[in-house]
Amino acid sequence: xxxxxxxxxxxxxxxxxxxxxxxxxxxxxxxxxxxxxxxxxxxxxxxxxxxxxxxxxxxxxxxxxxxxxxxxxxxxxxxxxxxxxxxxxxxxxxxxxxxxxxxxxxxxxxxxxxxxxxxxxxxxxxxxxxxxxxxxxxxxxxxxxxxxxxxxxxxxxxxxxxxxxxxxxxxxxxxxxxxxxxxxxxxxxxxxxxxxxxxxxxxxxxxxxxxxxxxxxxxxxxxxxxxxxxxxxxxxxxxxxxxxxxxxxxxxxxxxxxxxxxxxxxxxxxxxxxxxxxxxxxxxxxxxxxxxxxxxxxxxxxxxxxxxxxxxxxxxxxxxxxxxxxxxxxxxxxxxxxxxxxxxxxxxxxxxxxxxxxxxx
Amino acid sequence: xxxxxxxxxxxxxxxxxxxxxxxxxxxxxxxxxxxxxxxxxxxxxxxxxxxxxxxxxxxxxxxxxxxxxxxxxxxxxxxxxxxxxxxxxxxxxxxxxxxxxxxxxxxxxxxxxxxxxxxxxxxxxxxxxxxxxxxxxxxxxxxxxxxxxxxxxxxxxxxxxxxxxxxxxxxxxxxxxxxxxxxxxxxxxxxxxxxxxxxxxxxxxxxxxxxxxxxxxxxxxxxxxxxxxxxxxxxxxxxxxxxxxxxxxxxxxxxxxxxxxxxxxxxxxxxxxxxxxxxxxxxxxxxxxxxxxxxxxxxxxxxxxxxxxxxxxxxxxxxxxxxxxxxxxxxxxxxxxxxxxxxxxxxxxxxxxxxxxxxxxxxxxxxxxxxxxxxxxxxxxxxxxxxxxxxxxxxxxxx
Ligand code: SF4
Ligand code: SF4
Ligand code: SF4
Ligand code: SF4
Numbered sequence: 128x129x130x131x132x133x134x135x136x137x138x139x140x141x142x143x144x145x146x147x148x149x150x151x152x153x154x155x156x157x158x159x160x161x162x163x164x165x166x167x168x169x170x171x172x173x174x175x176x177x178x179x180x181x182x183x184x185x186x187x188x189x190x191x192x193x194x195x196x197x198x199x200x201x202x203x204x205x206x207x208x209x210x211x212x213x214x215x216x217x218x219x220x221x222x223x224x225x226x227x228x229x230x231x232x233x234x235x236x237x238x239x240x241x242x243x244x245x246x247x248x249x250x251x252x253x254x255x256x257x258x259x260x261x262x263x264x265x266x267x268x269x270x271x272x273x274x275x276x277x278x279x280x281x282x283x284x285x286x287x288x289x290x291x292x293x294x295x296x297x298x299x300x301x302x303x304x305x306x307x308x309x310x311x312x313x314x315x316x317x318x319x320x321x322x323x324x325x326x327x328x329x330x331x332x333x334x335x336x337x338x339x340x341x342x343x344x345x346x347x348x349x350x351x352x353x354x355x356x357x358x359x360x361x362x363x364x365x366x367x368x369x370x371x372x373x374x375x376x377x378x379x380x381x382x383x384x385x386x387x388x389x390x391x392x393x394x395x396x397x398x399x400x401x402x403x404x405x406x407x408x409x410x411x412x413x414x415x416x417x418x419x420x421x422x423x424x425x426x427x428x429x430x431x432x433x434x435x436x437x438x439x440x441x442x443x444x445x446x447x448x449x450x451x452x453x454x455x456x457x458x459x460x461x462x463x464x465x466x467x468x469x470x471x472x473x474x475x476x477x478x479x480x481x482x483x484x485x486x487x488x
Numbered sequence: 489x490x491x492x493x494x495x496x497x498x499x500x501x502x503x504x505x506x507x508x509x510x511x512x513x514x515x516x517x518x519x520x521x522x523x524x525x526x527x528x529x530x531x532x533x534x535x536x537x538x539x540x541x542x543x544x545x546x547x548x549x550x551x552x553x554x555x556x557x558x559x560x561x562x563x564x565x566x567x568x569x570x571x572x573x574x575x576x577x578x579x580x581x582x583x584x585x586x587x588x589x590x591x592x593x594x595x596x597x598x599x600x601x602x603x604x605x606x607x608x609x610x611x612x613x614x615x616x617x618x619x620x621x622x623x624x625x626x627x628x629x630x631x632x633x634x635x636x637x638x639x640x641x642x643x644x645x646x647x648x649x650x651x652x653x654x655x656x657x658x659x660x661x662x663x664x665x666x667x668x669x670x671x672x673x674x675x676x677x678x679x680x681x682x683x684x685x686x687x688x689x690x691x692x693x694x695x696x697x698x699x700x701x702x703x704x705x706x707x708x709x710x711x712x713x714x715x716x717x718x719x720x721x722x723x724x725x726x727x728x729x730x731x732x733x734x735x736x737x738x739x740x741x742x743x744x745x746x747x748x749x750x751x752x753x754x755x756x757x758x759x760x761x762x763x764x765x766x767x768x769x770x771x772x773x774x775x776x777x778x779x780x781x782x783x784x785x786x787x788x789x790x791x792x793x794x795x796x797x798x799x800x801x802x803x804x805x806x807x808x809x810x811x812x813x814x815x816x817x818x819x820x821x822x823x824x825x826x827x828x829x830x831x832x833x834x835x836x837x838x839x840x841x842x843x844x845x846x847x848x849x850x851x852x853x854x855x856x857x858x859x860x861x862x863x864x865x866x867x868x869x870x871x872x873x874x875x876x877x878x879x880x881x882x883x884x885x886x887x
Contacts, residue, residue, distance in 0.1 A: 136554075136634060136637070137637040137638070138556070138642075138685070139642065139681040139685060140637055140640065140642050141583065141642050141674075141677055141678045141681055142583040142584060142586070142641065142642060142674070142677060143585055143594070143640045143641060144585075144674060145585045145586040145587055145589050145660075145670050145674060147591070147594075148585050148589035148590050148591050148594065149589055149660060153660055153661060157659055157660060158659035158665070158668065160659070160661065160662060160663035160665075161663055161783070162663055162729075162779040162780040162783075163662075163663060163779055164779070164780070173661050173662070173663070181661060183661070187510065187511055188511055188612065189510075189511040189512060189513040189515075189516050190513065190611055190612070191513035191516050191517070191610075191611055191622070192516055192609070192610050192611070192612050193516045193517070193519040193520040193527075193608055193609060193610075194520070194599035194600075194602055194603050194608045194609075194610065195489045195519045195520070195523075195608070196489065196516055196519060197595055197599050197610065198489070198595075198596060198599055199489040200595075201592035201595050201596055204592050205592050210591050210592040210593065211589070211591060211592075212589075212590055212592070212595075213587065213588045213589045213590065214588040214590075214612050214613060215588070215657075216588075216617075216654075216656070216704060216705050216706070218611075218612065218613070220612075223661075240491065241491070241509070241511065242511060243509060243510070243511075255615065257615065259543070260534055260537035260538070260542075260543045260544070260545075261513075261530070261534060261622070262545065262563060262577070262579065262622060262623075263543060263545060264543060264545040264546055264547050264548065264563075265543075269534075269537065269538070269543075271513045272505055272538070275505050275508070275510055275512060275513060275514075276505070276508070278510035279507075279508030279509055279510045282508075282509040282510055285510075299798075302800060303798065303799075303800050304798035304800075304804075305614075305615045305798075306615030306710070307615075307706070307709050307796070307797070307798040307804070308798075309709065309798060309799065309804045310706065310708075310709035310806070338840075341840075342801070342841070344800075344801050344803075369799070369800065371800055371801055374800075377546070377547040382542040382543060383542070384541040384542050385541075387541070387542070395709075397703050397706045397707075397708050397709045398701070398702045398703055398704075398772070399701035399703065399770070399771050399772060400701075400702060400771055400772045400773045401748055401750050401771055401773045402750065404703075404708050404709065404806060406804065406806070416541050418501065418538045418541060419501045419502065419504040419538050420504055420505070441743070441744060442744065442748055442773070442777075473803070474803070
C-alpha cells in the first residue's frame with residue numbers, strides 16, 4: 128500500500144526572520160527615523176531622514192482573537208496597508224500605511240465593525256492581562272471579563288488624548304501575575320482569601336511532600352499524618368493565600384467562589400521618564416467577584432481615573448501625581464478607606480513606614 | 489465574518505460581555521465556536537465558570553512534541569463529562585517574529601494551520617510575547633508542529649526554560665532606539681534555541697529588549713535579563729524645530745519641558761535651547777515631548793539590568809543595573825558571554841524555582857558580581873550601604 132511521504136521533521140529552526148515582514152518603506156528607513164507626531168488619537172506619523180513617512184493606525188483588540196477576526200484584520204491591512212501590520216506589547220493592532228489618504232477610510236471601516244482606534248500618547252492603551260477562567264487552573268477571577276468591562280467604562284480615554292499622561296492598566300487573575308502587572312498605573316489583581324483546602328486522601332498520590340513544604344514562602348506548610356496517610360497541614364496564621372503550594376501540589380486547591388475577589392493597586396510605572404520606575408501600591412484590598420460585569424471593580428477604577436484626570440498636572444503619571452499630593456491626600460480625595468491591610472507586614476515592611484514629619488494636612 | 493455570531497447554546501452571563509464599546513472576547517469565542525466544537529464547549533465551560541465564580545481547569549499535565557520540553561502547556565477540563573470537547577485543551581506557544589511584525593500572507597497561513605489543528609482561538613500575543621494558540625488535543629500536537637516548522641515557524645519557551653525573548657519596535661519605527669532591538673532579539677533567540685526548547689534551569693529566564701529608557705516592553709519590571717538602550721554623548725538639538733512647538737496651543741516650554749527635567753539641566757534664553765549633558769540622567773522626558781527638536785546622541789549602546797520578576801516566590805523585584813553601558817553591535821559577543829557566566833552561576837547555585845533575581849538577593853550582589861567576573865561599580869546601587877555590619881575579609885586584614 129502506498130503511503131504519503133512523511134515530511135522531514137525540523138527542529139530548533141527558531142522564528143522566521145523579521146526582515147521579511149517589514150513594509151518596504153520601513154526597510155528603506157530602518158534605523159533612520161527622525162521624529163514622530165500624533166496626527167490625532169490613534170494615528171502616528173514617523174518621518175525618516177529621507178523625508179519618507181510611515182503612518183500608523185492603532186486599533187484596539189480583545190487580545191483573545193478568533194482566526195476569522197485575524198483574517199478580517201488581514202483584509203483591512205491588504206486593502207489599506209499593502210499587507211503589512213504589527214501588534215504592540217499591549218495587544219493593540221497597528222496598521223502600517225505608506226499612503227496618508229488611507230487613514231480615514233481605514234478608521235471608518237474599523238469603527239464600522241466596532242473596533243476603536245486610539246491608545247496613543249496621553250490615553251489609556253490596551254489592557255495587559257492574563258488567562259483567567261478561559262484557560263488557567265489557579266485563577267481567582269477572570270482577567271478577560273475584567274479587562275472588557277473596565278475598558279467599556281474607560282473607552283473615551285482610549286480614543287482621546289485628554290488625560291494628563293498615559294495610564295497603563297493591567298489585570299492578573301492570581302499572584303503568579305503572568306505578565307508582571309506590579310508596575311502598572313492601575314493593576315487589578317485576583318486574590319484568594321482563604322488557605323488551601325488540603326485533600327488528605329489524595330495528597331500522597333498527587334504530590335511530593337518535601338517539595339510542597341518547600342514551596343511555601345512563609346513556611347506555613349508542615350508534613351503530618353492523617354488517618355495513617357502522609358499528608359501536610361497549613362498553619363492558617365502564616366498563610367497569605369499565594370497559591371504557590373497549589374502550583375506544586377494539585378491536592379491543595381484555593382479557589383473559593385464566595386471569598387475570592389479582586390484587589391486594586393495604583394501608581395506603578397516602568398518608563399524612566401522624569402521619575403524612577405515604581406511599584407504599584409495597594410489602593411483597595413478587596414472587592415468581590417461579581418461577574419459578568421464586576422460593577423464594584425469598574426466603578427472603583429473609573430473613580431480613580433476620573434479623580435486623577437481632574438487633579439493631576441500635565442505630564443504626571445498616576446504615581447507621580449500621588450507622590451506630589453501625598454498618599455493621605457490620595458485616600459482623602461478618592462474617598463477610598465485606608466485600612467490595616469494598607470500597612471505592609473511582610474519582610475522589609477518597615478522600609479515603608481513614614482520616617483519623616485513631612486506631611487500635608 | 490459575522491458581527492454577532494449566534495450559537496445554539498444559551499450563554500446569558502457571557503452575553504452581557506458582548507455589550508459595550510470595547511471589542512468582546514466573548515464574540516471572538518463565539519465566532520470560533522461556529523466552526524469548532526472545542527470552542528463551542530469552551531464557551532459553555534466559561535459560562536459555567538461565570539455562574540459558579542470559579543475556574544474549571546485542572547492542573548496542567550506533561551504533554552509536548554518529540555524532542556521538546558517546552559512550548560506546549562497541557563490543559564485539562566475539570567468538567568470533562570459535561571464539556572467533552574475541552575477535556576484536553578492544550579496551549580501552543582509559537583515564537584513570534586521580533587517586533588511583532590507580520591505580512592497578511594504569513595498571518596493567514598498561521599490561521600489556516602490553526603483552523604486545521606486547533607480551536608481557532610489565539611492570543612495576539614501572550615505576556616512573554618509568543619503567539620498563543622489556545623486549545624488543541626494531544627493527538628493534534630505532532631501534526632501541527634510538523635506543519636508549523638514546514639512553514640518556517642517554531643515553538644517558544646515555557647516552564648524552567650529560557651523564555652521567548654521579545655523587544656520593542658526599535659529602529660524599525662522609532663527614532664528613540666539606541667540599538668537594534670530586533671536584531672539582538674533574533675540573534676539571542678537563534679543562539680539560545682536549545683535552552684528555549686529544553687528546560688534545564690532552576691526556573692524561568694526572560695529576556696526583554698527596549699531601545700531606550702522609555703522601556704516600552706516593561707523589561708525593568710518583567711525580565712530577568714533586561715537590555716535598555718542608552719546613549720553617552722550629547723542630546724542632538726535642532727534649534728529650528730523649537731518655534732513650531734512654541735506655537736502649539738497649550739504648550740509651555742518652561743512648564744512642560746524645563747521644569748519637568750528631573751536634573752534641571754535644560755536652559756532656554758528665548759532664542760536658543762541648551763542642555764548640560766553632563767547633568768542629564770537620560771530620563772527621556774524632553775525627547776518624548778519635543779521629538780522634532782531633540783534626538784538621542786550618537787554614541788549609543790545599552791544598559792544591562794538583571795533580576796526582575798513577579799511576586800512568586802520571594803516577592804516582586806525590579807531589575808537592577810549590572811553593566812551601565814555596553815556597545816550593542818552584532819555579533820553581540822560581549823552580552824552573550826555575560827549571559828553565559830550568569831547562567832553558569834545560576835545553574836550551579838540556584839535552588840529549585842529560584843529566579844536569578846532571588847539568587848542575587850540571597851547571595852548578595854557583591855558576591856554575585858565577583859562570581860561572574862564584574863568589578864564593583866557605583867552605578868549598580870542607588871547608594872552605598874547604610875548598614876555598618878560589614879563582613880571584612882579577615883585574611884586581607886591580617887596582612
Ligand atoms: S495570573 Fe495566575 S491565574 Fe492568571 S493566567 Fe497567570 S497563573 Fe493563571
Ligand atoms: S497559599 Fe501560599 S502561603 Fe498559603 S500555604 Fe500555600 S504556599 Fe503557603
Ligand atoms: S522603548 Fe524606546 S526605542 Fe523602544 S519603542 Fe519605546 S520609545 Fe521607541
Ligand atoms: S533626558 Fe531627562 S534629564 Fe536629560 S535633559 Fe531631557 S528631561 Fe533632562
